[in-house]
Amino acid sequence: xxxxxxxxxxxxxxxxxxxxxxxxxxxxxxxxxxxxxxxxxxxxxxxxxxxxxxxxxxxxxxxxxxxxxxxxxxxxxxxxxxxxxxxxxxxxxxxxxxxxxxxxxxxxxxxxxxxxxxxxxxxxxxxxxxxxxxxxxxxxxxxxxxxxxxxxxxxxxxxxxxxxxxxxxxxxxxxxxxxxxxxxxxxxxxxxxxxxxxxxxxxxxxxxxxxxxxxxxxxxxxxxxxxxxxxxxxxxxxxxxxxxxxxxxxxxxxxxxxxxxxxxxxxxxxxxxxxxxxxxxxxxxxxxxxxxxxxxxxxxxxxxxxxxxxxxxxxxxxxxxxxxxxxxxxxxxxxxxxxxxxxxxxxxxxxxxxxxxxxxxxxxxxxxxxxxxxxxxxx
Numbered sequence: 001x002x003x004x005x006x007x008x009x010x011x012x013x014x015x016x017x018x019x020x021x022x023x024x025x026x027x028x029x030x031x032x033x034x035x036x037x038x039x040x041x042x043x044x045x046x047x048x049x050x051x052x053x054x055x056x057x058x059x060x061x062x063x064x065x066x067x068x069x070x071x072x073x074x075x076x077x078x079x080x081x082x083x084x085x086x087x088x089x090x091x092x093x094x095x096x097x098x099x100x101x102x103x104x105x106x107x108x109x110x111x112x113x114x115x116x117x118x119x120x121x122x123x124x125x126x127x128x129x130x131x132x133x134x135x136x137x138x139x140x141x142x143x144x145x146x147x148x149x150x151x152x153x154x155x156x157x158x159x160x161x162x163x164x165x166x167x168x169x170x171x172x173x174x175x176x177x178x179x180x181x182x183x184x185x186x187x188x189x190x191x192x193x194x195x196x197x198x199x200x201x202x203x204x205x206x207x208x209x210x211x212x213x214x215x216x217x218x219x220x221x222x223x224x225x226x227x228x229x230x231x232x233x234x235x236x237x238x239x240x241x242x243x244x245x246x247x248x249x250x251x252x253x254x255x256x257x258x259x260x261x262x263x264x265x266x267x268x269x270x271x272x273x274x275x276x277x278x279x280x281x282x283x284x285x286x287x288x289x290x291x292x293x294x295x296x297x298x299x300x301x302x303x304x305x306x307x308x309x310x311x312x313x314x315x316x317x318x319x320x321x322x323x324x325x326x327x328x329x330x331x332x333x334x335x336x337x338x339x340x341x342x343x344x345x346x347x348x349x350x351x352x353x354x355x356x357x358x359x360x361x362x363x364x365x366x367x368x369x370x371x372x373x374x375x376x377x378x379x
């Protein structure tokens with residue numbers, strides 16, 4: 001039986017982790033900062049089994065490609081520790097959101113550790129410990145990767161835009177809420193801020209679920225960054241006015257040819273950036289590169305429920321819509337609601353990973369970088 005419950009954080013600490021493993025007397029749990037409640041409330045969601053974590057992933061209480069990988073790994077460890085069917089949990093977790101490749105990578109990593117331990121004759125407790133160790137290692141690696149991406153990204157900005165005073169436009173959320181560290185694209189902007197080189201962070205609202213407004217705004221405010229919120233359809237006027245120096249986005253899946261799937265609305269920014277001769281930079285860990293997906297057309301794009309478009313959720317407002325929000329469209333309106341779009345590699349100036357920068361973006365350059373990250377000899 002799926003079991004999750006919320007607990008408020010009254011102390012308002014300066015940094016609540018987006019995910020953590022906890023072991024209270026009643027048994028191990030995965031604790032999430034419920035991102036659906038931000039920025040109005042900082043509430044932790046406690047998941048006691050894999051189905052609860054699957055529901056948290058589907059409802060976007062936990063989201064963002066790198067963090068989904070960590071969540072998937074912890075979910076396998078949770079199933080093992082609680083004595084549930086590990087294979088069943090792994091399948092459910094990996095399928096919770098189809099586009100973000102990191103989720104299946106994290107699940108596979110923890111499950112492989114569990115299976116290897118069992119194959120060696122380990123008991124259930126040792127198998128669970130092996131899965132948990134793999135999840136914790138992935139968590140640490142992601143934090144380290146985040147720091148290296150920020151370093152490489154800042155160096156790239158310095159190269160492309162010498163002199164500082166950067167005006168950076170970002171879409172959706174790519175900070176500590178999606179990572180074991182300080183994020184992907186947002187981590188680069190944060191590094192620029194700390195170096196005194198960030199003049200303005202333009203934050204796309206990111207409809208229909210407002211991850212930019214709710215989450216990136218929340219993180220920018222907490223870090224004391226100079227930021228301005230805009231509706232997605234106002235971005236073009238910023239480019240036309242010459243107010244954008246570079247676009248920074250994250251990624252949920254990068255195909256072998258360099259096509260980038262990211263939150264819907266990213267592709268129009270790439271087109272605008274190309275027309276206005278503005279660098280369009282993608283920041284993502286190597287685990288987001290999926291060599292098994294040959295090109296952008298092969299990326300499965302998640303289709304979200306229509307009520308996310310036809311209704312608006314607002315705190316302290318009576319719920320009248322079928323999806324839990326306030327209707328903003330006539331009853332029966334059909335909605336097109338893809339969660340992601342795909343940007344072709346020719347519109348991407350550079351892909352920044354913990355292993356360095358790929359530019360120009362080609363299948364060969366990506367493959368070489370991935371081989372290098374795995375320690376494969378090249379040449």
